[in-house]
Amino acid sequence: MFDILRNSISRYIELSDDEFEQFTRPFRFETFKRKDRVLTEGEYCSFEGFVVNGCFKVYYLNENGHEQTLYFALEGWWITDIDSLINHVPSILNIEALEDSEALMISKKDKEELYKSIPQIEKLFRMMNQQSSVALQRRILSLTGKTADKRYLEFLEKYPGLEQRLTQQLVASYLGITHEFLSKIRKKTSLGK
Template sequence: MFDLLYKNISRHLELSGEEFERFGRPFTLRTFKRKDVVLREGDYCLFEGFVVKGCFKVYYLNESGSEQTLYFAVEGWWITDIDSLINNVPSTLNIEALEESEVLMISKKDKEKLYEEMPQIEKLFRIMNQQSSVALQRRILSLTGKTADKRYLEFLEKYPGLEQKITQQQVASYLGITHEFLSKIRKKTSLNK
C-alpha cells in the first residue's frame, strides 16, 4: 500500500527507509465504495489524500447546477480542496469515488507536524504544489485555447484507459462540452484512425 506513495515521492525527494517510515506514520488508509463522497461542497477540507487504488472525480456545481469536472484522480494522484485546506474556508469542490478505491489520508495538523520534524517534507510538498500549479495552468490554457477535439485527445493521453471506466457524461463534463457533442467527436476520431 505504501509502495506507490514511496515511488511517487521518490521522484522528488530521496528518503532513507527509516525516514520514509516516519513520513508514512501519520497517513491513514481509507476505503471508499463507488459513489462515496470524500468531500462535499460546503464542508471544510481537513485532509490531503494519495490515491493508492481506484479513481475519483473532483468537481463543482456551476451556476446552472451542472457538474463541471476539474480533474480525475487516479492511482498515484492526490486529492484535496487546497483552498479550503489552506484558508480554512468551506469547500467549493466535491470529491467522489468512481469505483472502489483506497486512499492514504493525512490531516493538515499531521502534515504541519511533519514539516517541523522533517524539513525535507516541506520541500517535497512545495515541489508537488508547483507541479500542481503547472498542471492547473495547462488545464486552463487547454480549456480556453484549444478545440474540443484537441482537448478530447489530450484527455485520452493523460488518462489512458479511463474512458472505459467512466460515463460519457463525466468525460464531457471534464472537457466542458455536452455529451452529444462528445459523441460527434468520438465518432469523428474513430473514423480518422
Template sequence: MLNLLYQNISRYIHLSKEEFDQFSKPFQLKSFKKKETVLKEGDYCLFEGFVLNGCFKIYYLNEDGFEQTLYFAIEGWWITDIDSLLNDVPSILNIEALMDSEVLLISKKDKEALYEAMPQIEKLFRIMNQRSSVALQRRILSLTGKTADKRYLEFLEKYPGLEQKLTQQQVASYLGITHEFLSKIRKRILLGK
C-alpha cells in the first residue's frame, strides 16, 4: 500500500526509509464504496488524498444543475479541493468514488507539521502543485480551444482503459458535451471520418 506512495513521491524527491516512515505515518487509509461521497459541495475540505486504487470523479454543478467533471483521479493521483483547503472556504467541488476505492488521507494540520519537521516535504508539494497547475492550464486550453473530437481522443490517451469503467454520461461530463454528441463522436472515429 505505501509502496505506491513511495514510488509517487520518489519522482520528485529522495527520502531514506526512515524519512519515508516519518512522512507516511500521518496518512490514514480510508476505503470508499462506489458512489460514496468523499467531499460534498458546501463542506470544508480538510484533507489531501492519495489514490491507492479505484477511481474518483472531481466535479461541480453548473448554474443549470448539470455536472461538470474537472478530472478523474485514478491510482497514483491526488484528490482535494485546493481552494477550500488552503483558503478555509466552503468547497464548490464534489469528490465521489466511481467504484470501490482506497485512498490515503492526510489532514492539513498533519501536512503543515511535516513541512516543519521535514523541509524536503514542502519542496515535494511545491513541485506537485506546480505540475497540477500545468495540468489544469492544459485542461482549460483543451476545453476552450479544441474540438470535442480532439478532447475525446486526449481523454482516451490520458486515461487508458478508463472509458470502459465509466458511463457515457460521465465521459461526456468530462468532455463538456452531451452523451448524445459523444455517441456521434465515437461513431465518426470508428468509421474513420
C-alpha cells in the first residue's frame, strides 16, 4: 500500500527506511465506494489524500448549477481543496470517488508535525505544490486559449486510458463543453485517424 507513495515521493526526495516509516505513520488508510463524497462544498477541508487505487473527481458547481470538473485524481495523485485547507475557509469544491477507491489521508496538523520532525518533507510538499501550480497554469491556459478539439486531445494525452473509465458526461465536464459537442469531437477525431 505504501509502495506507490514511496515511488511517488522518490521523484522529489530520498528518505531512509526509518524516515519513510516515520513519514507514513500519521497517514490513515481509507476506502471509498463509488459515489462516496470525500469533501462536500461548504465543509472545511482538513486533509490531503494520496490516491492508492481508483479514481476521484474534483469539481465545483458553476453559477448555473452544472458540474465543472477541475481534475481527475488517479493512482499516485493527491486530492484536497488547498484554499480551504490553508486558509480555513469553507470549500467551494467537491471531491467524489468515481469508482471504488483507496487513499492515504493525512491531516494538516500531522503534516505540519512532519515538517518539524523530517525537514525533507517540507521540501517534498513545496516541490509538489510547484508542480501543481504548473499544472493549474497549463489547465487555465488550455481552457481559455485552446479549442475544445485541442483540449480533448490534451485530455487523452494527460490521462491515457481514463476515457474508458469515465462517462462521456464526465469528460465533457472536464473539457467545459456539452456531451453532445464531445460526441461530435470524438467522431471527428476518429475519422481523422
